[in-house]
Amino acid sequence: MEKNSLSIKTIVAIGIGAAVFVILGRFASIPTGIPNTTIETSYAFLALMATIFGPIAGGLIGLIGHALKDAVFYGAIWWSWVIVSAFVGLFIGLFAKRLNVESGIAGSRQIVTFNIVQAAVQAVGWFLLAPILDVAIYAEPANKVYLQGIVAGLSNIVTVGVIGTILYVYYAKTRSQSDSLAKE
Structure with missing residues (x-):
């Protein structure tokens, strides 16, 4: 098997992750009052899956899950x-x-880093990329799509900051710490 190919575990994670993204996006989202913009719990799950399985899985879960x-x-x-x-x-x-x-460590440094990363990535994605693409692809009015992007971005940052952090910490607790075994 080629070294750069995806593992079966990662492929399964992509499939399950995309399905969970769809379910959360449909049944665990809250309307914001801004047209076609909701508070999405699916991004907390996406952040956890991307953290566990890496960038290819994270990108494909976001792409496939949102498209579906x-x-x-x-x-x-x-x-x-x-x-x-x-x-x-x-x-x-x-x-x-x-x-x-996977090291089982979810201390303050890891939590702060996780949230700085997710907030920065989502700010670029929702505050800049989404509105620019909406105008370029769909010729949407700029004032409308920038408002939608800001509301979506802020709500996703907060959702991942709260729910995503909880998921991250609890997942880390299920992993063995590398120094948790002592020689007798």
């Missing part, structure tokens, strides 16, 4: 936001993978 959610529940895929979901998963995976959540 849009197609199934809205009848059309809003590609600009799907691209941003892939961007968020990819870049959280690139940076947060260095936290090594």
Whole structure:
């Protein structure tokens, strides 16, 4: 088997992650009052999966999960936001993978780093990339899409900051710390 290929574990994680993203996006989202903009719990799950499985899995979970959610529940895929979901998963995976959540350590430094990374990535994605793509792809009015991007970005940053941090800490607690075994 080629060294750069995805493991079966990662492929399964992508499939399950995309399915959970769809379910959370549909049934665990809260309307904001801004048209077509909701508070999404699915990004907390996406951040955790990207942290555990890395950038490729994170990017594909965001891409596939968001595209499926849009197609199934809205009848059309809003590609600009799907691209941003892939961007968020990819870049959280690139940076947060260095936290090594598998080590079982979720101290203050790891939690702060996790949240700085997710907030920075989502700010770029939702405050800049999503509105620019909405204007370029769909010729949407700039004032509308920048408002949507800011509301989506802020709500996703807070959601990942709260729910994502809880998921991160509890997942880390399920892992063995590298120095937890003592020789007798």
